[in-house]
Amino acid sequence: MSEKLRLPAEDSFASELKALAAGEGHRPPGWALSPRQVVTYLMGGKAADGTTITPKYVGDKRLIETAVATLATDRALLLLGVPGTAKSWVSEHLAAGVTGDSTLVIQCTAGTDENQIRYGWNYAQLLAHGPSREALVPTPLMRAMEGGKLCRFEELTRMGSDVQDTLITVLSEKMMPIPELNTAVYAQRGFNIIATANNRDKGVNELSSALKRRFNVVVLPLPDSAEEVVSIVVKRVGEMAQNLDLPAPKNVADEVARVVAIFRELRSGSTEDGKVALKSPSGGLSTAEAIAVMVGGISQATFFNDGKLTPETLASNMIGAVVKDPVQDAAVLGEYLETVLKKKRGFEGYYASLTDLI
Amino acid sequence: MAGDVHLFGIRHHGPGSARRLVEALDALQPVAMLIEGPADASDLLPMLASPEMVTPVALLTYAEDNPANASFFPFAAYSPEYQAACWAVRHGAALRFIDLPASDRLGASAADIAGEIAARSEEDPVSRDPIGALATAAGYDDGESWWSDVIEENPATGPVFAAVADAMAALRADEKAVSTREAAREAHMRIEIAKAAKECDGAVAVVCGAWHVPALAERRSLATDRELLKGRPKTKIKATWAPWTAPRLSRASGYGAGVVAPGWCAHLWETHDGDRVALWLAKVTRVLRDRGHFVSTASVIEAQRLGVALAALRERPSPGFEELRQAAIACLCNGERAMWNDIAAELLVGAGVGSIPSATPLAPLLEDLQRQQKATRLKPEALERPLTLDLRSESGLMRSTLLHRLNALDVPWGRLTDAGRSRGTFRENWQLRWEPEFAVRLVENLLYGSTIMEAAAGRLIEAMGKESELGALAGLVRNAMIADLPGATESGIAALETKAALTSDGQSLLDALPPMADILRYGEARAGTAQHLAALMPRIVVQAALALPYAARNLDVPAAAKLRGAILAGDAAIQLAQLETDVVAGWRAALTALLHDGQATRLIAGTAARLLYEAELLAADHTADLLARMLSPGTPIADAAGFFEGFFEGAGQRLIHDAALRGAVDGWLLSLDDDAFTASLPLFRRVFSALDRNERRRLMDALFARNSGGAKGYRLIADAAAIWQQHEARVIALLNAGAPR
Numbered sequence A: 001m002s003e004k005l006r007l008p009a010e011d012s013f014a015s016e017l018k019a020l021a022a023g024e025g026h027r028p029p030g031w032a033l034s035p036r037q038v039v040t041y042l043m044g045g046k047a048a049d050g051t052t053i054t055p056k057y058v059g060d061k062r063l064i065e066t067a068v069a070t071l072a073t074d075r076a077l078l079l080l081g082v083p084g085t086a087k088s089w090v091s092e093h094l095a096a097g098v099t100g101d102s103t104l105v106i107q108c109t110a111g112t113d114e115n116q117i118r119y120g121w122n123y124a125q126l127l128a129h130g131p132s133r134e135a136l137v138p139t140p141l142m143r144a145m146e147g148g149k150l151c152r153f154e155e156l157t158r159m160g161s162d163v164q165d166t167l168i169t170v171l172s173e174k175m176m177p178i179p180e181l182n183t184a185v186y187a188q189r190g191f192n193i194i195a196t197a198n199n200r201d202k203g204v205n206e207l208s209s210a211l212k213r214r215f216n217v218v219v220l221p222l223p224d225s226a227e228e229v230v231s232i233v234v235k236r237v238g239e240m241a242q243n244l245d246l247p248a249p250k251n252v253a254d255e256v257a258r259v260v261a262i263f264r265e266l267r268s269g270s271t272e273d274g275k276v277a278l279k280s281p282s283g284g285l286s287t288a289e290a291i292a293v294m295v296g297g298i299s300q301a302t303f304f305n306d307g308k309l310t311p312e313t314l315a316s317n318m319i320g321a322v323v324k325d326p327v328q329d330a331a332v333l334g335e336y337l338e339t340v341l342k343k344k345r346g347f348e349g350y351y352a353s354l355t356d357l358i
Numbered sequence B: 001m002a003g004d005v006h007l008f009g010i011r012h013h014g015p016g017s018a019r020r021l022v023e024a025l026d027a028l029q030p031v032a033m034l035i036e037g038p039a040d041a042s043d044l045l046p047m048l049a050s051p052e053m054v055t056p057v058a059l060l061t062y063a064e065d066n067p068a069n070a071s072f073f074p075f076a077a078y079s080p081e082y083q084a085a086c087w088a089v090r091h092g093a094a095l096r097f098i099d100l101p102a103s104d105r106l107g108a109s110a111a112d113i114a115g116e117i118a119a120r121s122e123e124d125p126v127s128r129d130p131i132g133a134l135a136t137a138a139g140y141d142d143g144e145s146w147w148s149d150v151i152e153e154n155p156a157t158g159p160v161f162a163a164v165a166d167a168m169a170a171l172r173a174d175e176k177a178v179s180t181r182e183a184a185r186e187a188h189m190r191i192e193i194a195k196a197a198k199e200c201d202g203a204v205a206v207v208c209g210a211w212h213v214p215a216l217a218e219r220r221s222l223a224t225d226r227e228l229l230k231g232r233p234k235t236k237i238k239a240t241w242a243p244w245t246a247p248r249l250s251r252a253s254g255y256g257a258g259v260v261a262p263g264w265c266a267h268l269w270e271t272h273d274g275d276r277v278a279l280w281l282a283k284v285t286r287v288l289r290d291r292g293h294f295v296s297t298a299s300v301i302e303a304q305r306l307g308v309a310l311a312a313l314r315e316r317p318s319p320g321f322e323e324l325r326q327a328a329i330a331c332l333c334n335g336e337r338a339m340w341n342d343i344a345a346e347l348l349v350g351a352g353v354g355s356i357p358s359a360t361p362l363a364p365l366l367e368d369l370q371r372q373q374k375a376t377r378l379k380p381e382a383l384e385r386p387l388t389l390d391l392r393s394e395s396g397l398m399r400s401t402l403l404h405r406l407n408a409l410d411v412p413w414g415r416l417t418d419a420g421r422s423r424g425t426f427r428e429n430w431q432l433r434w435e436p437e438f439a440v441r442l443v444e445n446l447l448y449g450s451t452i453m454e455a456a457a458g459r460l461i462e463a464m465g466k467e468s469e470l471g472a473l474a475g476l477v478r479n480a481m482i483a484d485l486p487g488a489t490e491s492g493i494a495a496l497e498t499k500a501a502l503t504s505d506g507q508s509l510l511d512a513l514p515p516m517a518d519i520l521r522y523g524e525a526r527a528g529t530a531q532h533l534a535a536l537m538p539r540i541v542v543q544a545a546l547a548l549p550y551a552a553r554n555l556d557v558p559a560a561a562k563l564r565g566a567i568l569a570g571d572a573a574i575q576l577a578q579l580e581t582d583v584v585a586g587w588r589a590a591l592t593a594l595l596h597d598g599q600a601t602r603l604i605a606g607t608a609a610r611l612l613y614e615a616e617l618l619a620a621d622h623t624a625d626l627l628a629r630m631l632s633p634g635t636p637i638a639d640a641a642g643f644f645e646g647f648f649e650g651a652g653q654r655l656i657h658d659a660a661l662r663g664a665v666d667g668w669l670l671s672l673d674d675d676a677f678t679a680s681l682p683l684f685r686r687v688f689s690a691l692d693r694n695e696r697r698r699l700m701d702a703l704f705a706r707n708s709g710g711a712k713g714y715r716l717i718a719d720a721a722a723i724w725q726q727h728e729a730r731v732i733a734l735l736n737a738g739a740p741r
Helices: A014-021 A035-043 A061-072 A087-099 A123-129 A140-147 A167-173 A226-243 A252-268 A287-304 A311-322 A328-339 A348-357 B015-028 B039-049 B080-090 B102-108 B116-120 B130-137 B143-152 B160-173 B180-199 B210-217 B222-229 B262-270 B273-290 B297-313 B321-332 B337-349 B364-376 B394-408 B437-448 B452-466 B470-482 B486-502 B506-525 B531-551 B557-577 B581-596 B602-614 B620-630 B637-648 B653-657 B659-671 B674-689 B693-703 B720-738
Strands: A076-081 A105-107 A119-121 A136-138 A150-154 A175-178 A183-186 A192-198 A215-219 B004-010 B032-038 B057-063 B070-075 B094-099 B203-209 B237-243 B385-390 B414-416 B427-432
Touching: A014 A035, A014 A087, A035 A061, A035 A087, A035 B297, A061 A076, A061 A087, A061 A215, A061 B297, A061 B321, A076 A087, A087 A150, A087 A192, A105 A140, A119 A123, A136 A140, A140 A150, A140 A175, A140 A183, A167 A175, A167 A192, A215 B321, A226 A252, A226 A287, A252 A287, A252 A311, A252 A328, A287 A311, A311 A328, A311 A348, A328 A348, B004 B015, B004 B080, B004 B160, B004 B180, B004 B210, B015 B080, B015 B160, B015 B203, B015 B262, B032 B039, B032 B057, B032 B080, B032 B180, B039 B057, B039 B080, B039 B094, B039 B102, B039 B237, B057 B102, B057 B437, B070 B102, B080 B094, B080 B203, B094 B180, B102 B237, B130 B160, B160 B210, B180 B203, B180 B210, B180 B222, B203 B210, B237 B437, B262 B273, B262 B337, B273 B297, B273 B321, B273 B337, B297 B321, B321 B337, B364 B394, B364 B437, B364 B452, B385 B394, B394 B414, B394 B427, B394 B452, B394 B470, B437 B452, B452 B470, B452 B486, B470 B486, B470 B506, B486 B506, B486 B531, B506 B531, B506 B557, B531 B557, B531 B581, B557 B581, B557 B602, B581 B602, B602 B620, B602 B637, B620 B637, B620 B659, B637 B674, B653 B659, B653 B693, B659 B693
Parallel strands: A076 A192, A076 A215, A105 A150, A150 A192, B004 B203, B032 B094, B032 B203
Antiparallel strands: A119 A136, A175 A183, B057 B070, B057 B237, B385 B427, B414 B427
């Protein structure tokens, strides 16, 4: 096991990528795999030599096909969705599958400026020798253009609109002018951009329509069925627990099903049978949060509870996920506990420990 | 055998197989054309090629004795059967249906059968969707796309029909025995084919569902086939053409052999290979723009590129429906599925309605309808359309009469949106929408008469005979009146008279009043006479007045609420009908009697008091006294609350303006003890919630004797400075103690 806390996708799944790359298939310029193989890499299946490919994304295959086809047309891809719908996860694996390199990332925040998108200057060089290519500090975007790779923008909408629009020329003309040197960087074949963005969150800047028009948009939905969520959570919890050297308790799957059931009811604002209307807490209660709750619970169980995963250990983690606003959400949760969970069979442990905690 | 039989296995409503079929027919030049369809409707088949026939249309067969037992065989322009029939007529080939006669099916099932496949799909998923099984074998998720790629969207002409036949043979090889009905159908088709082959000299083309091809190609002795057909049910049938609609061709409408997207099929049929994708995306763009979405031409180009890339990714020859849908969502709709769903109905389904030649042998009612549609210039359309009619004009009255008559026949082509109330009696606002099944419903009405007027009258008279409730009966009479059916109106009024004489139930007498008042009022806008009614209504009012005191006694809550509604509506009707003063006086006297009747349910008494008060028959001070008495502490709370509710519900505004009344209510409220007040709170809430915010504030103002100027809702307290310290300390303590954890 490596000492790094988390390896990039192309390293974690190096063997799968290698097995896929061994297969036949027409590859667009700069691509490590054919588009079909990329879809197989994301959705799971078998490589040509029989190696099993684990599914990376659980959901509609067509969405992934649209995403891959978009990248094959040199159009940029925008993955949109509410928090916790695997946007960044898909983007990382797409980059790993298409070019074998998912590390060219720009994390966009409100503080991101143009220098972090286009290029910066090495001021010592600049002062010593004047403006020159040597004095330029390339950004991931610039390196991706020069190397014909994929550049990922995380949370594109979080940076200011004026900075976002830096991308317009890059996307339409596939080049980035460097007026200071009277030159330009031209993108090599294979270059493209994958951006992820939240469409429903605080503090986001709406994309200008000029920029939005240059992206093909794929909206990643929340999983439809409880079974789908449970399978995603079980799978990811298993992987993460393994990464963190946590022994997975036996009853993980059962507890996941319960936690997911509670999350889904709270999020959707009605009970699973649709009979009781509920208030929803302010948090998103996404699949990602269910995963975090489970991992937190397993960690707590390992270190403080002799490895036994009990509702008590999970409840304290759930409180944190559900109650984002200490006044309103506590009231919402309290109401849910009394009206629904109290009578629900199999959830007695959760009812008791959650009631204790709020 | 003289004839040379060629079997063409097609897919119902498949534009691609229609195109391939026409090509194959052009090459073959058959002298006879046999099509899968009810053999006893063959006579009607050539009409399909008539220039006046506009698809979609459906062949309607129904049992003569029971028109409700009917079945439809829809045809669209892209249906191979339709194209085959047109080809045969164009080229002078003999044309026949060869499936089991409709009399067989209609005789067999009493239940209403919606579509051809619906009956066939009972047991086996493979025989129902053989294409689905093939598609799965070819690695497609969805049968539709497979057929599209291999047959429909295959630009190269080839021996496709042979390939389809082979595939079906392979599929049917591991099928278990078909149902008896299937076997009989196929036997019937085999016999017919053999007969045609014997009669004709030349090629015989057989157009049938792909599934049947292997069975029809089989050689079986005539005798065995005849054996299969023995003892099949039979009934007398009639057949005709009926206009159909595009939404009805879609599978979502419940038509089993329907297509997922009729709009897409029509597009495939209308366009040719090269520019199909671009034209489809242009259509999508046009619809999006019509809905006010901004779509640039550059995005359309990108959508096409993405569609092509997706098709390549899936290793398909050209972008199909699914690829273009996804491309349109990603490039034109900003990834928003909701935006696509918004345009999907218009784009994929469409709103086309077929029409049929005037010479079609119509069921007499349909014929009559068509004639009247022409006369009134009303065209059946599948989409909702508003229509405003002015009853003073002849054409308006004619249209209104037609729509009302159709409603009486349970053919709700038009729905009255505001019952003609809001804009006065001369206007009617209709919402029109034609559904294909209306044709069936019309045919069902044949029992009542052979024209729309006769049938409507007959149906209403029958309903009147069965009706036991006076109110509902009066409603039927009103319907007859506004549908201009004098015969039915007269017999209805006669029935009303007898019924009214026999009944002594106050509630149903009261229920009869509103429709009657409507009729009297309508009498002005319509030419019909209403003298009978003008005499009948006062009689019923008097009867109701007499019955009222008894009707008001010992009622439980729901019954009281019902009677209250009837009294309010009845009173409104009495005022509306402008009856003789002594009749009205009698009614008012009955209301007054309720006030003094100790046994009358309090809710009803309250209602009566309110009506009298509104009619100014109860002086304000008298009313205050009455309220004070009824609401006095000695009265049980439930009774007082009932009276209160009866008086005030829906009339809370009165309190704002009427000081004397307000004083009485205020006094009563203040006299309640805590428990009683709490118990009545929901009631007060119900009464006062009808007031809006502004009205409530005005009520408060009035109550606290404030004038309307100045800061509303606040009061200046003279010694505020002195008590403020104390208040502040209290508030701070509360905040500290009560902070939520």
